[in-house]
Amino acid sequence: MEINQNYILVGVIRNLVVRQVPVPVPRLLLFTRWTAGFGQFIQTSKLIAPDKTTELGKCEVQFDLKSGEDISSTVSVFQQIQFPAAGAYYIEVAVDQVTKIRFPMTVVVAPQPQQAEPSNPGGGGAS
Numbered sequence: 001m002e003i004n005q006n007y008i009l010v011g012v013i014r015n016l017v018v019r020q021v022p023v024p025v026p027r028l029l030l031f032t033r034w035t036a037g038f039g040q041f042i043q044t045s046k047l048i049a050p051d052k053t054t055e056l057g058k059c060e061v062q063f064d065l066k067s068g069e070d071i072s073s074t075v076s077v078f079q080q081i082q083f084p085a086a087g088a089y090y091i092e093v094a095v096d097q098v099t100k101i102r103f104p105m106t107v108v109v110a111p112q113p114q115q116a117e118p119s120n121p122g123g124g125g126a127s
Helices: none
Strands: 015-018 023-035 039-048 055-065 071-083 087-095 098-109
Touching: 015 023, 023 039, 023 055, 023 087, 039 071, 055 071
Parallel strands: 015 098
Antiparallel strands: 023 071, 039 055, 039 087, 087 098
């Protein structure tokens, strides 16, 4: 975090490109920003498998909005996540048990580079 209370984000993703699955991810961070409210709230964030029901991770974060003009930024930390297969996973964010947003994060297996065929150093075939 910078001195002005803003985060420096590197590696903001929508697609996670990996060499192979399953793939472990030691830490996945979800940043959210809330405004236009007043009071104390609990944000529940879930990482959901492609079957749209299996929870791979869940985080709860409490935040406060002290006035209608206040802004609160939260960070949900998913620890030791395992993506078992390629596909569309979902991030779901709820506030006080009311779902506010659900969006896909796709895990894609990168194509393997083609093996170069051995060249014929003699340069040719039979004469």
